[in-house]
Amino acid sequence: MSDELIIKIFQEKMNLIYKYLMKLGCSSENAEDIVQDTFYKALKYMDGIDEDKLSSWLFKVAINKYYDLCRKNNRHVHLSIDEEIFKERLTDSRLVEDFILDLEKKEEILNILNSVNDIYKNLLFFKYDMGLSYKEIGELLDINENTVKTYLFRAREQFKKLWRERYEK
Structure with missing residues (x-):
């Protein structure tokens, strides 16, 4: 090489x-x-x-x-969201209250994300946090692109189900 x-x-x-x-x-x-x-x-x-x-x-x-x-x-794997990136995505015109609400929402998202199946958690992370394409994810995990799409669909469904169970009572 x-x-x-x-x-x-x-x-x-x-x-x-x-x-x-x-x-x-x-x-x-x-x-x-x-x-x-x-x-x-x-x-x-x-x-x-x-x-x-x-x-x-x-x-x-x-x-x-x-x-x-x-x-x-003896640790468990937990994903985190970069605080700086999270702050950058806020517009300048937002109020402090909005920022605090966003932080609370971020915490809720992380709680759900960390309770999702590890494979699904990784796929959601690759797609939505790192912005990788289906092809790139497939190459990283050595799986077919269509399999990535299927697993991501299932991951989103599991996330939505857990979200509804916990926060939409």
């Missing part, structure tokens, strides 16, 4: 993996370590990895390392 391809992989995929790990609640230091370990492992086994499946391989290695870290620390 060429040096150019290795650099491209590191810049594109490792950045994405780092952001994902941070959203899962991984500390910056741990996320950097996991990304570095994943890249090292990719370099070590580069000849045995199919180029078409490289993205999903990298992602799986990094996620498995994160889950190992969680098991070691």
